[in-house]
Amino acid sequence: MDRFLFLTFDGLARGAVLAAFALSLVLIWRAARIVNFAQGAMAVAATYIAFTVTALTGSYWAGLAAALVAGFLIGALVERGVMRFVGNSSALNPVIAGLGLLMLIQAILGMVFGNSYRTMVTPFSSNPVEIFGITVFSSYDLFVFACIALLVGGLVLLFTKTPLGLRLRASAFAPDLARLLGVRTSRMLTLGWAMSSALGALAALLVIPTELGLNPHAADTVFVYAFTVAVIGGLDSPAGAVLGGLAVGVLLSWVSGYGGATLAPIAILLLLLAVLLVRPGGIFSMTKERTV
């Protein structure tokens, strides 16, 4: 029972990260109808910048801020520099462009920083603490929760309560109408990409220290997991991404805890297969995603 509880809580902590990363995919999907296959590599690039800043200043918090800023700028750069010109006439074009960026960014990171794994420091201990005789969260897990809750809460407020959020939603759902009403949709699109990329960067920064370590390919698996979460939640639904993230995190934790860590990717594959077969548009989706 103790083990079960521990695995469940550990899964929730990992799930929060997956939720944040999936949410970053959902943000881009809502704004541009693109699944950004370069998201993982972009987030790792921001994490490398955070790593460098932390190494230079000796402060984790400076690194965290650097990751958010770098993520924001990388997202804007990718949108302004590449994705804007790809066009959406075929669903394949943005995917292929994203894959090209994925290869390019990973290779540049490998050339600049080397392909070896680097350990990253965490501001809090990742050893679980005991509450009422049961080992549950580590203080790092709580920190992860707090960061993600803060950022997701901030995003929700931004989208629902501010004029800027209204403009962002308007240009995502009805770009032509929004433009007629005076919204600078192109700027909103860039902003959407930048915010999504910053969120992805935060998720990567939080998850990489608990995984194998920092490496150009550190986010490959995380991307696949987050994509699964986004598909399960429905690419259109932020709430679905968050709930799906927590659920998948717990499931993964159970599978690796009871069955062995190597089973996790297989479990994800089967889960993805099952969801895509039963409800290709995701559990929370409103729109029809399957044709014929």
Add this chain to the structure above:
Amino acid sequence: MSVTKRYGFAGAAMVLLIGLTFVIPSFSSYQLATACAYLCGIAGLTLLTGAGGQLSLGQAALMAAGAYSYALTANTMADAGTEGPLLLLVPLAAAVIGAAVLGLVIGLAAGRLHGPYLAGFTMALVVALPAVTSTFSSVLGGDQGLWITVEKRPASLRGIVSNEAWQAWLAVVCSVLVLTLLANLLHGRFGRHLRAVRDNPVAAALAGINPARTKVTAFVISSAAAGMGGGLLAYTTQSAGPGAYSLVFSLFLLMAAVVGGIGSLTGAVWGAVLLVALPHLISTATSRLELSTDLAQRLDGNLAVAIFGLVLVLVVLLAPQGIQGLLVRAGRRLGQARSVSVPPQSAKSAPSPASSTPTRLSARHEPEQLPATPKGQ
């Protein structure tokens, strides 16, 4: 191109390439064999993605299925004391069948997906491959993979051709066969059905085509081609392991198909050549430069990936039809300039359809842009 002409081309290409192995050094023969193995996988992807509109990132996993099927069959047969051509042909057939069966299983699910969903699912397939091999490590050898007992070249040929040249012969024959088969399929009824389903599934269904079955069939055919490629790689390298069939390799195959020109099988040939030649050229170039060991180590491999990624982005932005599309367009311009010489303005005022309406990527190629044989024009 008529079917007879296609077979003529295929035969000529086969003879030409086999003849080439007598001239080139043995390392180049090895590269030729690798390129032919890659070509099988890329050509399968061309059929699936170019003609079928289904973007798969799982081609490496299917090649791995072929390689492992080859390895398991060959090792079992060798243990049982089998020798001679059987030890070569049966494992190759097993590679094709093994990958096709996996392709059927995936295709039954993937045939219902489209666009980014299919890409994400097949990406998960490749990412899960190392987990699969280590879960069944007693059979599949875990991270180390399997060593394969292969049938060497026939005794009568020893002393005449090198081992590498023999590998190239095998790979050339197999890949030309695969390409001819794929070309026949794409030019026949199945190809028409596939393009109809890609362009408008509802209209295709109304015309009596079963879209689901067509998509699954495309997946199986593409997987079988990938399986042949994996089998050839297994034979050439005498090993099958998860490291050789990573996500990066899968992306390389897609890059080759897209950059070569995903609308045509000739494009697949350009892609395969590029996939083998470019890393070799880059490493030759960097080894000429005086670099520190550390820098050289960092550039090794990464530079090729960076250039591939950059090329992929540029091709999507600037030349969606790839190398083959550019060649076809250049060829048309030349032909026009020659046939419409007087007055010279008319060539300008009536540009070719290809240049006046820049088609967006693979999805909209015309059937006649699908040349039939691996060597093209």
